[in-house]
Amino acid sequence: MAENKGILVYGELAGGKLASITTELLGCGRKLADDLKEDLSCLLVSDTVGEASKEAIAFGADRVYTVEDASLKQYQADSYMQVAEKLAKELSPRAILMGQTSIGRDLAPRLAFRLGVDLATDCLELSIDPEAKLLMRTRPVYGGNAQATFSSELMPQITTVRTKAMSPMERDDSRKGEVIPTKVEIDASKIRTKIVETIKEEVAGIKLEDAPVIVTGGRGVGGPEPFKTTLKELADILHGAVGATRPPADNGWVPSAMHIGLTGKIVAPDIYIAVAVSGASQHVAGCSGSKNIIAINKDPEANIFKEAKFGVVGKYEEVVPAFTNKLKEILAG
Amino acid sequence: MPINMIVCCKQVPDPEAPPAVFKVAGNKMTLPADVKPVISPYDENALEAALRIKEKTGGKITALSLGNKLVRDVIKKSLAVGADELILLEDEAFEESDSWSTAYALATAIKKIGQYDLIFCGRQAADWDAGQTGLGIAEILGIPAVSVARKVEVTDGKVRIEQVIPDGYEIVEVALPTLITVTSELGDLRYAALKGIMAAAKKQPTVWKPADIGLEPSQVGAAGRHSKLNKLFQPVKEAKCEIIEGDSPEEAGANLAVKLREAKLL
Structure with missing residues (x-):
């Protein structure tokens, strides 16, 4: 068997451009590849890849493999697996990095089991052990109540990385790299699932992932109404978005697209205002990257105060409207 | 058409326990004895998905669990809410399994069970949060899999699944047999009725050791791992x-x- 070399980033596209997670993966993949004195490659799969391949080079890739096929317009495990398996075998990289995204979560375990190797999901930190040249992969476990570092001698070492955990490199359009269009014959008879319909649950206003300010309501908010009134008014003043912990989403108070947490969205805004949020580890996992967490909770022992920079102990129904009014006053100048 | 269903249920330390009780000692997670283990919450959602199909379409539910010294009144909750049978892969040799050795042993046990139309797993377990075992089982068995389902229905030999995607959901159709991983939006597991609890008390789980599913101790648990745990710590x-x-x-x-x-x- 050929020796496994180099780092391969499994890239994703968003609206024809490189997804932000992919720039983050290239940023950390570049460092790992430099530590190993090996190359960084990026795989891009879609119906048309277009300019994104050049972006991948500008963000750190030495080589970009593009696989284009009309059947790859939408992610489906059985078609995407054909590409991932073929390229993993042909390129035999030392490690494959994927995002802990809806696609990465679904594709990475299948690929690891298909290849008979190991996978570490949802990693926060990656480094190279200088002696064994193995990837040390650190990830949260027990709902964020601990972290664990894993390694494996099986190649490729497949890893998914949490969104916003890594920093992209500065974009440099003068970087040189090679784009290698690669043909993969997709065997349609192997696609066993059929997507009948895709339903978008649009959340009005700014997208959570992009919002500089997020106001999040927890179970303690008590029902669906405050998300549309008290919390929304606060978010609107700060040009922010409204999010929720898991119970409001599971109870149907808000669409699940608003769920922030280990199994929901991962966000890292400048200001994160947690209202009636207890601070369960599973939730904190989704917001701990925020620059400033502000907690409003009637329970002074609530775990969220351990995460917060500023806090108010009190019933949110009383605290938040007064907070909002004062902000209005201050911001009006 | 009655559907044969298998639901994989893992016993885990209660993830709702206060963060302060989670303590790492000697590279292992330890919790005080008074914090009772539970069935991993997403596995409970998976069990609920199977129970809804059983109600509507009819069928048989086999709950399957892997570990050692499993607490009977925790794991038998599956029987109390309506599973027909409970099989435990229970042995010292199964201790310290990773995603690989867990999926391998579960898939081997599922082959031994033989008849299955639908296999349900939680999207991830509340201890290691890896989210691999379900999809791994499907790979080993060579059957299709759909992840993060919030609704599952069976009609005319086909499964119709609402799969959660970042800003909404997809309706996916797939033929039987298939494996489905379930997310919390599907809904909480129902409470056990008194009648169910009484019936469960009388039932005994079937216990299989590695040899019962044709595996050597070296293929399971810690020995069968693909990953090495270098360090467990609390920042x-x-x-x-x-x-x-x-x-x-x-x-x-x-x-x-x-x-x-x-x-x-x-």
């Missing part, structure tokens, strides 16, 4: 929250706004 958090006071909650709220301006956050 130290610097807790330094400044509590903003006021004579009333309203005043505290207003003072918070002033504070944020002072701290140049606005």
